[in-house]
Amino acid sequence: MTYNAVRTQPRGGGADAPSGQLGHDGARVRLEGMSKTYGSGLVAVHALRGLNLQIDAGQFVVVLGPSGSGKTTLMNIVGGIESPTEGRLLVGDRDLAGLDDEALTTYRREDVGFVFQFFNLVPTLTAVENVALVAELVGKREDDARAALDAVGLRDRVDHFASALSGGEQQRVAIARALVKSPEILLCDEPTGSLDADVGRSVLGIIHELARTGGRTVLLATHNSVIATMADRVLRLRSGEVVGDVLQPNPARPEEVTW
Ligand code: ADP
Ligand code: MG
Numbered sequence: 683m684t685y686n687a688v689r690t691q692p693r694g695g696g697a698d699a700p701s702g703q704l705g706h707d708g709a710r711v712r713l714e715g716m717s718k719t720y721g722s723g724l725v726a727v728h729a730l731r732g733l734n735l736q737i738d739a740g741q742f743v744v745v746l747g748p749s750g751s752g753k754t755t756l757m758n759i760v761g762g763i764e765s766p767t768e769g770r771l772l773v774g775d776r777d778l779a780g781l782d783d784e785a786l787t788t789y790r791r792e793d794v795g796f797v798f799q800f801f802n803l804v805p806t807l808t809a810v811e812n813v814a815l816v817a818e819l820v821g822k823r824e825d826d827a828r829a830a831l832d833a834v835g836l837r838d839r840v841d842h843f844a845s846a847l848s849g850g851e852q853q854r855v856a857i858a859r860a861l862v863k864s865p866e867i868l869l870c871d872e873p874t875g876s877l878d879a880d881v882g883r884s885v886l887g888i889i890h891e892l893a894r895t896g897g898r899t900v901l902l903a904t905h906n907s908v909i910a911t912m913a914d915r916v917l918r919l920r921s922g923e924v925v926g927d928v929l930q931p932n933p934a935r936p937e938e939v940t941w
Contacts, residue, residue: 709739709773709774709793709866709867709899710736710737710738710739710772710773710774710899711735711736711737711760711771711772711773711867711899712735712736712737712770712771712772712773713733713734713735713736713769713770713771713772714734714769714770714771714772715732715733715734715768715769715770716730716732716733716734716759716766716768716769716770716771717730717731717732717733717766717767717768717769717922718730718752718755718759718764718766718767718922719767728921728922729752729755729922730752730755730756730759730766730922731921731922731923732768732769732923733756733769733923733924735917735924735927737899737901737915738899739897739899740893740897740898740899741893741899741900741914741915742890742893742894742900742902742912742913742914742915742933743899743900743901743902743913743914743915743916743917744902744903744904744909744910744912744913744915744916744917745757745901745902745903745904745917745919746904746905746906746907746909746910746916746917746918746919746926747903747905747918747919747920748905748920749905750921751919751920751921751922752919752921752922753871753872753903753904753905753919754871754903755922756901756903756919757796757869757871757901757903759771760773760794760867760869760901761790761794761796761867761869762778762786762789762790762794763790765778765779766779773789773793773866773867774866776789791819791820791863792820792863792865793863793865793866793867794863794865794866794867794868794869795859795860795861795863795865795867795868795869796860796869796870796871797853797856797857797860797868797869797870797871797873797889798856798871798872798873799871799872799873799875799876800876801844801849801852801853801855801856802856803844803852803855803856803859804844805843805844805845806843806844806845807843807844808840808841808842808843808844809831809836809839809840809841809842809844809847809851809855809858810824810827810828810831810840810841812844812855812859813827813830813831813855813858813859813862814827815859816859816860816862816863817830817862817863820862820863822862822863826862827858827862828840829862830858830859830861830862831854831855831858833858833861834854834855834857834858834861834888835854835888836851836854836855836858839851839855848881849876849877849878849881850877850878850881850882850884850885853873853874853877853881853885854885854888857873857885857888857889857892861892865898866898866899867898867899867900867901868889868892868893868898868899868900868901869900869901869903870889870900870901870902870903871903872903872904872905873885873886873889873902874886874904874906874909875904879940879941882941883936883937883939883940884936886909886912886936886939887936887937889902890912890935890936893914906941908939908940908941909939909941911930911933911934911938911939912933912934912935912936912939913930913933914929914930914933915927915928915929915930916928916930
């Protein structure tokens with residue numbers, strides 16, 4: 683399955699899928715004076731230092747920085763997995779600091795999709811079962827899981843065990859698993875970090891398309907500056923600070939990038 687083949691898939695995963703089930707209007711994200719410190723005193727690590735940012739709905743943002751610059755910490759905070767030490771994080775009209783545990787769990791479960799470097803699939807479940815696990819959490823059905831797999835070009839792999847899929851296919855299942863929730867925000871942390879360049883490019887093509895056509899807010903963390911050429915906006919992180927913030931009106935297409 684190529685990137686081009688994926689591009690021609692109808693939105694929503696097929697003519698028989700309920701319309702708009704995979705689409706979502708992205709949420710605007712705002713960080714105000716946001717810091718994260720791990721530990722304290724002499725051993726304190728300042729992972730993020732006073733970030734002020736606004737990310738518009740529908741933007742495809744690459745967070746670029748070397749290892750240890752704070753990328754994962756930023757993704758985890760926006761995803762509600764960790765909380766900031768200082769400052770505020772607003773997603774849409776919600777202040778995440780103001781949410782109680784239950785509301786935060788709902789946010790994490792329903793509004794955010796995560797894609798990680800190491801796919802994290804259950805190897806003894808099939809592709810569709812892996813996606814359905816998450817679909818059920820948010821009150822969706824196996825049909826929705828199939829539609830999500832369709833949207834990432836895996837129609838003919840749905841009943842294969844995860845352990846029998848290639849790395850690129852496993853990452854597509856992981857994207858479908860994130861997508862089936864129709865998240866407002868898609869957070870991808872080094873999603874091509876364990877894939878070959880060719881396979882990585884096709885995975886990026888899918889993520890790129892989800893940002894474009896789905897109107898989702900996508901944050902993609904990477905240390906690879908070539909990947910950043912595809913973004914609408916590149917945020918450079920260094921030692922927990924934003925050292926660059928550039929809009930790219932004509933981002934490269936995935937098939938144009940190589941590394
Ligand atoms: P990146 O994803 O860019 O590699 P991270 O966000 O993982 O960066 O890490 C930023 C800094 O925070 C690093 O110095 C890292 O060692 C530190 N760090 C991350 N998580 C923890 C943690 N749970 N406890 C202590 N230090 C941490
Ligand atoms: Mg990281």
